[in-house]
Amino acid sequence: MDLLLRGVSHRYGDTQVLADIDLAVGEGEIVCIIGPSGCGKSTLLRFIGGLERPDAGEVLLAGEPPAGSLNPLTYVFQDFALLPWRTVEGNVSLVLEDHGLSAARRREIIQDVLERTGLSDFKGALPRQLSGGMKQRVAIARALSVRPAVMLMDEPLSALDSQTRELLMDDLVGLWQRERFTACYVTHNLAEAVRLGHKIVVLSRRPGKIREIVEIDRDLADRQQADAKLEAVQRDLWHLLRDEARAADRELADDTV
Amino acid sequence: MTKLSKRSMLKTLAATALATACALAPVVPAAAADKVTVGALRFTSHAASFVAFERGYFADEGLEVEFKFFQAAQPMAVAIASGDVDFGVTAISGGLINLAQKGAIKVVGGALQEEPGVDGQMILASRAAFDAGLTSPATLAGKSFGITQTGSSFHYMIHKIADKEGIPRSEITLRPLQKVGAVIGALKTGQIDAWTIVPHIAKAIAAGPEIEPIGMIADYIPDYQVTTVFTSTANASDKPDLVKRFLTAFAKGAADFNAALVDKTASAQEAEDMVRLIHKYVYADRPFEKAAPSIRNGAMRINEGARLNLTSVTDQLEWFQSENLVPASVTIDMLVDASFVETD
Amino acid sequence: MTLSDTPDRASARAGAPPQAESRLQPVPFRGGGFRPVRMRFVGPLVFAAILLLWEAGSRSGVISNLVLPAPSEAFEAFRQLVETGQLWRHLGASLQRLVIGWTLGMSLGVAAGLMIGLFSLARAGLMPLVSALFPIPKIALLPLFVIWFGIGEGSKVATILFGSFFPTVIATSAGVDNVDRSLVRMGQSFGLSWWSIVRKIILPGAMPAILSGARISASIAIILLVAAEMIGAEYGVGAYILMAGSLFATDQLLAGVAILSVMGLLVGWLIGRAERWLLRWRS
Ligand SMILES: Nc1ncnc2c1ncn2[C@@H]1O[C@H](COP(=O)(O)OP(=O)(O)O)[C@@H](O)[C@H]1O
Ligand SMILES: [Mg+2]
Numbered sequence: 001m002d003l004l005l006r007g008v009s010h011r012y013g014d015t016q017v018l019a020d021i022d023l024a025v026g027e028g029e030i031v032c033i034i035g036p037s038g039c040g041k042s043t044l045l046r047f048i049g050g051l052e053r054p055d056a057g058e059v060l061l062a063g064e065p066p067a068g069s070l071n072p073l074t075y076v077f078q079d080f081a082l083l084p085w086r087t088v089e090g091n092v093s094l095v096l097e098d099h100g101l102s103a104a105r106r107r108e109i110i111q112d113v114l115e116r117t118g119l120s121d122f123k124g125a126l127p128r129q130l131s132g133g134m135k136q137r138v139a140i141a142r143a144l145s146v147r148p149a150v151m152l153m154d155e156p157l158s159a160l161d162s163q164t165r166e167l168l169m170d171d172l173v174g175l176w177q178r179e180r181f182t183a184c185y186v187t188h189n190l191a192e193a194v195r196l197g198h199k200i201v202v203l204s205r206r207p208g209k210i211r212e213i214v215e216i217d218r219d220l221a222d223r224q225q226a227d228a229k230l231e232a233v234q235r236d237l238w239h240l241l242r243d244e245a246r247a248a249d250r251e252l253a254d255d256t257v
Numbered sequence: 258m259t260k261l262s263k264r265s266m267l268k269t270l271a272a273t274a275l276a277t278a279c280a281l282a283p284v285v286p287a288a289a290a291d292k293v294t295v296g297a298l299r300f301t302s303h304a305a306s307f308v309a310f311e312r313g314y315f316a317d318e319g320l321e322v323e324f325k326f327f328q329a330a331q332p333m334a335v336a337i338a339s340g341d342v343d344f345g346v347t348a349i350s351g352g353l354i355n356l357a358q359k360g361a362i363k364v365v366g367g368a369l370q371e372e373p374g375v376d377g378q379m380i381l382a383s384r385a386a387f388d389a390g391l392t393s394p395a396t397l398a399g400k401s402f403g404i405t406q407t408g409s410s411f412h413y414m415i416h417k418i419a420d421k422e423g424i425p426r427s428e429i430t431l432r433p434l435q436k437v438g439a440v441i442g443a444l445k446t447g448q449i450d451a452w453t454i455v456p457h458i459a460k461a462i463a464a465g466p467e468i469e470p471i472g473m474i475a476d477y478i479p480d481y482q483v484t485t486v487f488t489s490t491a492n493a494s495d496k497p498d499l500v501k502r503f504l505t506a507f508a509k510g511a512a513d514f515n516a517a518l519v520d521k522t523a524s525a526q527e528a529e530d531m532v533r534l535i536h537k538y539v540y541a542d543r544p545f546e547k548a549a550p551s552i553r554n555g556a557m558r559i560n561e562g563a564r565l566n567l568t569s570v571t572d573q574l575e576w577f578q579s580e581n582l583v584p585a586s587v588t589i590d591m592l593v594d595a596s597f598v599e600t601d
Numbered sequence: 602m603t604l605s606d607t608p609d610r611a612s613a614r615a616g617a618p619p620q621a622e623s624r625l626q627p628v629p630f631r632g633g634g635f636r637p638v639r640m641r642f643v644g645p646l647v648f649a650a651i652l653l654l655w656e657a658g659s660r661s662g663v664i665s666n667l668v669l670p671a672p673s674e675a676f677e678a679f680r681q682l683v684e685t686g687q688l689w690r691h692l693g694a695s696l697q698r699l700v701i702g703w704t705l706g707m708s709l710g711v712a713a714g715l716m717i718g719l720f721s722l723a724r725a726g727l728m729p730l731v732s733a734l735f736p737i738p739k740i741a742l743l744p745l746f747v748i749w750f751g752i753g754e755g756s757k758v759a760t761i762l763f764g765s766f767f768p769t770v771i772a773t774s775a776g777v778d779n780v781d782r783s784l785v786r787m788g789q790s791f792g793l794s795w796w797s798i799v800r801k802i803i804l805p806g807a808m809p810a811i812l813s814g815a816r817i818s819a820s821i822a823i824i825l826l827v828a829a830e831m832i833g834a835e836y837g838v839g840a841y842i843l844m845a846g847s848l849f850a851t852d853q854l855l856a857g858v859a860i861l862s863v864m865g866l867l868v869g870w871l872i873g874r875a876e877r878w879l880l881r882w883r884s
Binding site: 049051070071073074075077079081083084085086094095097098126127128142146152 | 783784787788789790791792793794797801802805808880882883884
């Protein structure tokens with residue numbers, strides 16, 4: 001299933017947040033969206049997920065969602081958004097309970113998805129017992145359990161320390177190779193974007209406009225750490241972003257209200 | 258066991274010291290008036306004290322009286338026990354007996370009494386209960402009866418009625434409602450079936466359609482000593498002379514009151530004067546024309562010479578003990594000091 | 602690290618003081634405190650000491666029996682209550698009123714609190730009303746309750762119900778307000794139904810606040826018991842206390858008050874257990 005954005009613009013009150021965004025996300029593709037903080041990345045993702053409506057423009061889906069998809073557009077949140085009173089198993093179960101599945105079928109799905117994310121041993125644990133990395137793995141397992149057509153990931157690794165982030169990136173690469181999921185991946189971390197993105201969309205400072213779309217055709221599995229070409233891409237991206245980031249940093253918070 | 262509160266002890270000490278000082282002093286003023294605090298409720302039944310004060314009978318006895326007014330008999334009894342007040346008039350209640358048992362207060366005379374020929378307390382039924390057959394106290398079994406508090410005079414009266422009618426006490430449901438006003442409301446709306454109350458209230462509310470009189474207390478508790486005069490044990494034992502003088506003046510006030518409003522042997526003018534005198538204390542918030550009938554209706558005899566019906570008081574004490582409301586160890590001597598007035 | 606071994610550097614590495622040995626001083630300690638330490642036996646000890654002193658004062662006559670009866674007398678009054686079987690009648694009557702009134706008050710309060718938390722219209726309409734009615738002492742409304750609900754069980758249950766309703770509403774709506782909105786967005790993003798979100802996310806999220814509201818409302822219910830049983834109650838702990846008061850049976854009065862206090866402790870303990878069980882997902 002493909003995703004298409006046409007002329008998306010939006011303002012909160014007097015503040016223009018996004019201006020005229022055109023974007024296509026193809027099936028099996030990870031599109032990374034980067035930009036300085038406050039440029040409207042999360043807002044854009046909310047439009048894509050149908051949690052909010054843009055003032056102008058449209059978000060379109062092309063084609064049918066894969067068979068058995070319970071929730072075609074599925075989020076993975078920066079703060080994990082796990083229910084603290086439910087176990088790992090219970091948190092995954094939560095998103096399956098409203099779909100009229102039999103209890104046995106649900107158990108089957110949960111078991112399968114926990115195995116795929118390496119969480120089987122933790123199914124009875126409560127979120128407070130888990131490290132940040134494990135929590136985000138649970139959130140990813142939860143997202144996978146509903147067989148999404150597109151995963152919408154809003155800075156999924158930003159709340160983690162850098163070692164954990166590396167581990168999870170490896171996990172995501174492994175997962176993508178097995179499942180070939182489609183994803184919109186918002187981040188402000190250039191290394192993540194270069195590591196995971198097939199396409200990298202660079203947004204300008206508010207109002208967010210597309211400054212450039214960088215395509216990286218190297219296979220995800222082949223992107224080693226000290227890759228000269230990737231480092232060059234990352235350097236170019238930083239070049240694009242540096243002035244925007246500096247200006248964004250100096251904006252008064254009051255301006256945004 | 259005669260334990261005294263600190264306050265009354267201090268007062269006693271001070272009084273003794275003063276007496277000694279006076280005895281030693283070379284020149285003793287002939288009429289150094291004793292200061293006395295009298296507790297009162299703003300009811301017609303307390304009129305004897307008001308009359309004695311207004312007509313100078315207290316002053317004649319060398320008493321300098323100051324009134325302290327209360328909303329209910331309960332706090333007045335406490336004030337006497339604590340020594341803040343010297344004399345009071347109220348019905349015999351469980352609270353009063355328990356204070357007497359603790360050695361704090363003593364009954365020294367009688368005030369209001371039921372007697373044949375004078376309008377006394379009435380037994381009332383709600384309209385609904387009356388229509389359903391509660392036309393006489395004989396049919397009170399299974400009915401509910403309003404009282405202010407457990408161990409109040411209402412509680413005593415309904416059990417005396419039950420005993421005389423041969424109804425087991427437990428077959429009448431008691432409804433403690435704390436205040437007379439609440440009982441009246443409950444009776445009017447039929448939430449309780451029956452109640453007893455003094456004649457001036459009874460006559461006023463039975464005049465409406467919601468409430469019917471079904472009997473007289475005098476038929477069940479003959480010679481019922483409704484209220485008594487009481488003082489602190491310290492006064493009774495250490496200052497018998499003071500108590501005697503108080504009772505003498507009180508009795509004079511009572512005699513005037515009876516003559517003017519109960520026996521009506523005095524002139525119409527004197528009755529009018531009496532009502533005006535009482536109006537200074539009772540229903541003072543209402544205009545005289547409105548207050549006068551209530552004052553006249555509420556007039557019940559106050560015992561001549563403050564005499565005390567010891568038989569009735571003994572019966573009441575025994576009832577409180579039978580209901581376990583006061584300890585079985587209380588004797589009539591703990592409650593009453595019968596040395597001041599005539600008893601029967 | 603490779604450092605050239607010049608003498609002064611060597612001594613610095615060994616940590617030798619630059620000053621004379623005599624000038625050495627420990628760093629002054631400025632931490633500690635501000636952290637309650639659990640002391641199990643102090644509470645009961647203080648309690649026992651007060652009782653002992655009190656009893657001794659009563660026996661020796663320092664404390665007049667009129668002013669305050671001895672603890673042993675209050676205990677004796679309690680023993681009599683047990684022996685005559687009256688205790689169970691009083692307790693039974695009171696517990697029934699408490700349980701019915703408090704359960705109804707809690708249920709209605711949670712429902713109203715949820716409404717206020719979930720619907721802006723309900724919030725705008727009900728919150729000012731709740732704020733206006735909460736501080737009214739329910740005792741003041743007793744005469745009205747008697748007219749509305751009669752002098753039977755109705756007015757007693759209503760008094761306790763009203764008393765426990767308002768703190769529950771306030772606690773619940775505050776609890777709903779405090780539920781992490783990102784969890785709600787998560788539920789929506791997975792297509793959960795409105796009712797599922799309320800049941801599985803909002804309600805459990807507001808549960809800590811609801812339970813601490815329950816603690817307050819249960820105490821208020823016990824406080825109101827005496828008021829509730831002022832009108833027309835033949836049995837009940839509150840009625841017993843009122844009777845003892847009107848009889849000046851101060852020993853019975855204290856026994857009754859002690860029963861209330863134990864009821865309060867017990868309810869607090871039960872709610873503590875419920876908290877530990879329902880909120881075991883918290884650390
Ligand atoms: N619900 C909202 N109401 C008003 N302003 C908002 C809202 N959400 C975001 N904004 C503003 O829109 C801008 C973009 O926000 P966001 O999309 O969160 O940025 P990013 O995720 O790129 O850091 C910010 O200035 C933010 O303050
Ligand atoms: Mg963001």
